[in-house]
Amino acid sequence: MRTDRSNWNTLFILVRRDVLKTWRESADLLYPIMFFVLVTILFPFALSPETLVLRSFAGGLLWIAALLAMSVSLENLFKTDYSSGALEAIVLSGVSLLLVGLAKAIANWVLSGLPIIILAIPLALSLGIDTFSLSILLLSLTLGSATISLIGTSIGALSVGLRSAGMLVIVLALPFFIPILIFGAVATSNSQTGLIPEAELYFLAGLLVLTVTLTPWATASAIRTRLG
């Protein structure tokens, strides 16, 4: 029984492996990004081309697009590992499943959360957001996308290997994303009217801390249940 390996080191190895695995299969990387850009582009067609109109909705639009794009990437978090038996091998290696849950969430955030935040800059400018509220948007997106990854990983672990798991994970997870959407979108729209949205950002940070502490437990028992 070897316990010299420190948890941080194992976590790093797990994350590195997941990122490397998805990086090799780079098709999966593109889906969240393209989805995010496409959804954001749809809004000007639906609403109106003038930036004046778009600006008033910009915060909400970007947040909805980001939220949907991230929930699209939840499906194949565990799918390939589950079908190839790699998830089973990881469980049987005796590593604590909390680390596996956390690592999957971090990998998902790095692979779909980060690109979305980076892409939000040009898209937000195209929708006429000024620089101050852009910074608020990016900050709220960072906090919110991390929370989405964490909750999404738990829900993804619950529905891995099921029929139409892709749709199931989105339908199950969206109700839990509503508070994040509320505070994220309100933070951005408030900042556009000159207010400093501290309260919303504090709530988002609070939600993130809550999910970081609780969701790995849910992911761990979800993995063990699904493998049973």
Add this chain to the structure above:
Amino acid sequence: MRNSLEVKSLSVERSNRGIIKDLSLSLTEGHLVHLKGANGSGKTTLLRALAGLIGPAQGGIFWNEKNISESLFSQSRLNYVSHSLGLADELTTFENLSFLRSISRKALNKTVEASLETMNLKSLKDCRVAILSAGQKQRASLAQLLMFSCPLWLLDEPFNSLDAESCNVIESLIDDHVSNGGIAIVASHQKFQSSTVQQVVELQ
């Protein structure tokens, strides 16, 4: 201290159907069990229950008199190689095995290179698992047996898609393991050529 594996009137359910009914087994060190039975008779279910992946409906499994479901889900005691081989297709053989070795809590045995050597997969070290043949994948997955030293081996169809020469390698590995005090439960359709089977368990 002699390791012992007790299965007491175990029954396991899979999607609401009783697969294993009231099975009892008692194994000590140096025991090789050949698990036989038609498809769907519960061989894989029994191995997964012994590995602690599935909870029993009734009865219990005891490792050194400790019920495995109560004891912390510690897998340091067993090596389980299932027919879903546990290797990610996108990574190379070496990356897969060294990943499993680095995160594992089990006592280490051979290095990744040495295990691949014995499985004569040295040449395929750096190519992706996706392009390996079924036999090569099977051997790469069985290399895990060498990387860790665990008293209990649970092997699910280790011989299928293996050529005669590799079968001998695997059988000799199992013999060595059993001879120096390990327990091995092997589910397989093919008969054992060389190794001495202490017990044959037939599942309906």
Add this chain to the structure above:
Amino acid sequence: MFKFFYHYSSLRNFYFFSEKLMPFLITIFLGLIIYSLYGALISAPADYQQGDSFRIIYVHVPSAWMSLLVYMAMGLSAVSVLVWRVKLAEITLSAIAPIGATFTLAALVTGSIWGKPMWGTWWEWDARLTSELVLLFLYLGVIALLRAIDDRRTGARSASILCLIGIVNIPIVHYSVEWWNTLHQGPTVSKFDSPSIHIDMLIPLLTMTVAFMLYFIIISLYRIRSAILVYDKETQWVKDLITSSKREQI
């Protein structure tokens, strides 16, 4: 105390214990329903502002309370599935989820009907109604997950985990919706806050809620009992029970 639960958590004992309980529950339930309906529709005085449309409260508020109560009950059985591995709790969780969903649906529909005379619109994004809507999706999520997994045991365990995630989220959703609601429309008293209502108005509300609780217990007992029979289909006591001719219905 635990001995009591453990004794009755064995499915066979629970089956026969609940059988004795059923007639009492039904008679009390029918009595209460009739009394509460009389109270709600006839004896309670009409509200000075809303007139008789206020009587919808006697259907809307008990359903809303019950939708939350049933989810709490599901949370309790989820904990006993995951922590104490109680078989009865696995059956209870899958049995009561649809009941909670119906109460939530009833609360939503009556809430929007009540909104029409009060605000002139069928749907008002009121904080309470919106949280009720999210609760409906939590229920549908649990039901969808239960349906998606054919193995009963892993299904119940996965649904328990989802249910516990839901339990943690209910207060978060409630307060964030309140925040969002007051932010956009200013802090008005939520339309559904029943003002300190007259004692005659309050009694039917409480008795109706108790009647709804009894309804919930009766329906869930029916569903749990039939699930117990299917669950223990291989056992001897079920075989004797089924083959004895007098057994027509549960």
Add this chain to the structure above:
Amino acid sequence: MAAFLSMGGYAAYVWSSYAITFGIMILLYVHTKRQGEKHLRWLRRHIVTRDNEK
């Protein structure tokens, strides 16, 4: 009686909400009972066929 039925002019709303709530509850009761009987019939067939196999 007519005054009672008119519900102070809100008859449509009050009676429809009562009808819907109690309607859903009765539907759930009927569905539960029918499902119970379906399980019973299935169980009877299951036990009978299982005995014949033995």
